[in-house]
Amino acid sequence: MAETRPLNHEEMLAALDWYRAAGVDVAVGEEPIDRFAQRPPPRGPAPAMTASAQERQAAPPPTLPLGGDPAEARGLAASAQTLDELRTILETYDGCGLKLRATRLCFADGNPEAKIMLIGEAPGAEEDRQGKPFVGRSGQLLDRMLAAIGLDRSLVYIANTVPWRPPGNRTPTPEEMALCLPFLHRQVELVAPRLVMTLGGPAMQTIFNTTAGIIKMRGKWQSLAIGNHQVDAIPTLHPAYLLRNPAAKQQAWRDLLALKLKRSELGLD
Template sequence: MTEDHPLNRDEMLAVLDWYRAAGVDIAVGEEPVDRFAQRVPNRTAPAAVASPVTAVDSPAVRRAADSASEGPTVLLGGDPAEARALAASATTLEQLEALLGAYDGCGLKLRATQLVFADGNPQADIMLIGEAPGAEEDHQGKPFVGKSGQLLDRMLKAIGLDRTRVYIANTVPWRPPGNRTPTPEEMALCLPFLHRQVELVAPKIVMTLGGPAMQTIFDTTAGIIKMRGKWSTLSIGSRQVEAIPTLHPAYLLRNARAKEQAWADMLSLRMKIEALGLDG
């Protein structure tokens, strides 16, 4: 065994980085704290978007406005029915983003730095859906901006696409602590907002990135290796879209041999774009 020794500055910073990557970002105090009962002040949506959002005549929106005037609300234990009502009340992507930013029903918001809503072209015919933001996405507020995002950009470029031709979102818009997989409860609270996002963007094609996103969008427990590269016609909200799952870029960074499979999926996407006449 090695003897304990005082850490130097670089070693202490490395340990702190490791803790942060693992989701350890709250110090343990002398007294236990029930985080599930912890209350925090509501975040108020910016004035520029608050008016059109709250003007929507929805019971869920009225309850949200009433609770905001009464005081703080609990972040954990949200109601999926209220999430569906809130999501359905949005008539534009701007309203949906404002509603989601003010929504306190999902506990992921408590630990995340900020909302990661979307990136790319809202008028795009192609929508890419990943799992959840990572550390760099949480820092910048945009999906797929870290190393896996850089690989995704290269994959798109290889078939003649870039972020001006696609719209990118995630199944959950807040980073899970330690980059863990979102729980079924967290997914249930965020899924109505994603479905409404798809309805408002109205893409012709959806490509999911990675197993959890595929299982969520395709409503299946099958594995990504079995499902990848296979086209399906899905109903997402009120939209009928052509959908294909592929491997997540982060997986490709860890498993270079799988890039051949992902390349086949990207070529299939290019062929579908041409078949549907979406090059114009």
């Protein structure tokens, strides 16, 4: 039988890592406890409340703000004269609760002077760690999609509808979108792209201001006003969706060919 001895520091850390990997999150004692057999202690009479305590109990709870002010967000966004200024404003802006749970700001990637802008929904886990959009598996697929029509990140500008990762990769709430949208609109105005491609349903619904589904809308060009910038835009499927549904890649391929053709028509090659 192995000798029983206290663990040293390195061994304790290794054991804790093993427990965490195994999903252990509650410490228990050596002997089992029958919680059903336990009885709560008898309750005595409640102590008398003082007059001040009674007043506090009767008073309504304080009203806490549910989030930032969209008007403030619009004012801050409009004040940015460059992309660097807009990024600095976002780094110091605390009006949106998404920022409190995210690791870092995920502002943009690619060429800010590009004539083609891609807009996704929100950062994922890897994007949150690196602070860049589309750097995980879906980002790798996006790079291959761009390469198939002669593009790369030096020829496009990539952003998201919200610059911070929502907890658990959930869809941003309407309140969160209302706080983030002015910054995205200003981002589009400052980049001033000739063409925009949205990636996925939520980004399409936000940019195209519609409740229609992505399957119905994808592949159709529209002239949109994004902020004060007029631009031709086309929605396509999100790379993450294509990873889960490879058969849909043929639809995304047609959308990419439409982007390539429009780019050629406008002389953006």
